[in-house]
Amino acid sequence: MILNRYERMIARRYLLPGKGEGFIFLVAAISLMAVALGVAALIIVMSVMNGFRAELFDKIVGLNGHAIVQGYDGRLSNWQQIADAARKTPGVTSALPLIEQPLMASANGRVEGVLVRGMRIQDLRSNRTINDNVKSGDLRSVTPGSGRIAIGSRLAEMLGAFPGSEIALISPEGRSTVVGTVPRIVSYTVGATFEVGVYDYDKAFVVMPMEDAQTLLMLGDEVGMIEIQTTNPDRVHEILAPLEPVVRGRGIIVDWRQMNSALFEALEIERIAMFVVLSLIVLVAVFNILSSLIMLVRAKTRDIAILRTMGASRQGMMKVFVTVGVIIGSLGIVLGLILGAIFLFFRQGVVDVIQAMTGQNLWDPSVRFLSELPSKTDPFEVxxxxxxxxxLSFLATLYPAWKAASTDPVQVLRYE
Structure with a gap:
């Protein structure tokens, strides 16, 4: 839509407040701010939702892989054959043996449920999710036969443990006696604590070398599962389809969607619902633009009639008022982008300030899974x-512009 010189002059004049037009200008300014707040709210909420999903996915996949081959009875015999077959499968980047078993941990008179994970020492050293998030101690001290383990930071807080503390792990798989099975209790030294940022993991994970886990759980040379990483997590089912005949009869393949289906489906539904609800804010702002333009047309009826008698066309009048409305909407969008970017940059600080002012924990990691408010802005969504x-801003200008173009100069100027 190209405006000629006089149309640009009129549009510029109508955008600025004139004598007796302060109220109209106020309504237009409110419309601009409403659009800005609506756009900012949409960008902030969608970025936080995307960040939450991406951060949660990275943490979960960093510890559990894109899929696992789980033994039927918690034991996977001849796991080397399955691991070799998985590595040879196109699209698979790694296949690592793991042991994972829920047990009880005791320290300082406190008892907590834990998830013991046994990993080969080379796999533990190369796991960035754990290595990059060590809070205290030295993960290099956790070696086979050393009696040292690494535990989540939240678990350390609940047990009152720290590097150098003694922790007893209690396994129900113990020795049989005349009075029944006696639980197996083995003491370990905390070598390091880590915080991956997922509350459920930080409050339960106990990581130890594979050999120590096999000894504790009396597994011999067997493992509990094989963790598999692929080139494309969204195609993990297709990639691992050739592996199913090898696994059949000894275990099952469970991908990341099945392991966390309820959580990720809930996040996707909430994401769509929030987008629809917050879009209503923009719609309300657009109605404000509509009302401000209608008032502007009513206030400028005499001016429009004079312009029409001077040769201004109906199309020219429409272009003027469409331009005014679109400029108000565009300025609101730009301001909304700036507000959204500023809020997202200082998001954690804003949460901390609100928590300090209200005394309420707005981001409880036991509820939100993650320790901090995440953010990931998608350019396509923006x-x-x-x-x-x-x-919507353009559509809101059509009716006022049509009313302005329909002004009959004879009727308006008859009694002037």
Whole structure:
């Protein structure tokens, strides 16, 4: 839509407050701020939702892989054959043996449920999710036969443990006696604590070398599962389909979607619902643009009639008022992008300030899974938000512009 010189001059004049037009200008300013807040709210919420999903996915996959081959009875015999077959499967990048068993841990008179994980020492050293998040101690001290383990930071807090503390792990698989099975209790020294950022893991994980876990659980040379990483997590089912005949009869293949289906489906539904609900804010702002333009047309009826008698066309009048409305919407969108970017940059600080002011824990990791408020802005979603706001702003200008173009100069100026 190209405006000629006089149309640009009129549009610029109508955008600025004139004598007796302060109220109209106030309504237009409110409309601009409403669009800005709506766009900012959409960007902030969608970025936080995307960040939450991405961060949760990275943490979960970093510890559990894209899929696991789980033995039927918690034991996977001849696991080397399955691991070799998995590594040879196109699209598979790694296949690592693991032992994972829920047990009880005791220290300082406290008892907590834990999830013991046994890993080969080379796999433990190369796991960035654990290595990059060591809070205290030295993970290099955790070696086979050393009697040292690494535990989650939340678990350390609950047990009152720290590097150098003694922790007893209690396994129900103990020795049989005349009075029944006696639980197996083995003491270990805490070598390091880590915090991956997922509350459920940080409060339960106990990591130890594979050999120590096999001894504790009396597994011999067997493992509990094989963790598999692929080149494309969204195609993990297709990639691992050739591996199913090898696994059949000894275990099952469970991918990341099945392991966390309820959580990720709930996140996706909430993400869509939030987008729809928050889009209503932009719609309300657009109605404000509509009302401010209607008032502007009513206030400028005499001016429009004079312009029409001077040769201004109906199309020219429509372009003027469409331009005014679109500029208000565009300025609101730009301001919304700036507000959204500022909030996302300082998001954790904002949460901390609100928590300090209200005394409420707004981001309880035991509820939110993650320790901090995440964010990941999707350029395609931002583009979609901007386009939706622009289209709605344009549509809101059509009726006032049509009313302005329909002004009959004879009727308006008859008694002037």
């Amino acid at each position: 583009t979609a938000i901007v386009l939706i706001a622009l289209i």
